[in-house]
Amino acid sequence: MIDQLRPYYGFTKMPFGKELAPSQLHHHKKQLEVIARLSWCVSERGIGMLTGEVGAGKTVAVRAVVAGLDQLNHKIIYIGNPTMGQKGIYSMIVHTLGGVPRFNRATLIPQTMDLLAAEENERGRQTILIVDEAHLLEYDQLEEIRLLTNADMDSRSALTVILIGQPTLRHQVKLGKFAALDQRIMVKANLEGMTRQDTKDYIAHHLAFAGRSDPLFSDEAIEAIHHNSRGLPRGINNLAIQALIANYISKGTIVDRKAAEQAITELGADDKVIMQ
Secondary structure, eight states: HHHHHHHHHOOSSSSOOOOOOOGSSSSHHHHHHHHHHHHHHHHHHOEEEEETTTTTSHHHHHHHHHHTTTTTTTTEEESSSTTTHHOOOOOOOHHTTOHHHHHHSHHHHHHHHHHHHHHHHHTTTEEEEEEEEGGOOOOHHHHHHHHOOOOGGGTSSSEEEEEEEEEHHHHHHTTTGHHHHHHHHEEEEEEEEOOOOHHHHHHHHHHHHHOSSSSSSSSHHHHHHHHHTOOHHHHHHHHHHHHHHHHOOOOSBBOOOOHHHHHHHHHHGGGGOOOO
């Protein structure tokens, strides 16, 4: 079915996918503000925290931050699944920095600290640890990450940290036992859904990269997609693709409200917010 959509709509490639390079991604105002704040956090070698609902574009925003860095002067360590325990995080850092993780935790910790210091002092590179799904981190793991930033008597850290997680992470660090970490977080950003105009621009942006610069979605279809996705990019992507399929099946030329509502039904969205 997907292969048939490209010639039908005249796409050079399928829109609403994940394969766009960072420079080709669409960025709305709220996301640009998040990118700017996290970029500043990186320049200050601090701890940054980005929260938002599932599908809000958090990882995309961090990808943009990374893309704006001089790759020769920065070493990126990305942990996509943090449910690896305390030792697992140390081992990931050591492995990424070119070492062989030591078996015992008592020797693994100083090994990690030595490699972080060497990355900066010998290679002149700033190490940035990005932890996705950080709301899954346990207390001990968060404490270990904080302690890794405590080099040189709190004057300069060899490790910059960006925590990415769902809104529960924001509430979690406010608990009393996380007071030390909470005080160390330099940037606390929350990524919300896009406005209706942002959604319209987002759809147009992805269609343009697929070879369609003309309006392919009607205003009513965009309105329905926006309301049911709540302006969250992943939801927009899913609904837009499903609407394209529905429109193709009915042999339509413009993706209209009917195609959008069919997409909403197919994906099990809340019927109460379908535009009347």
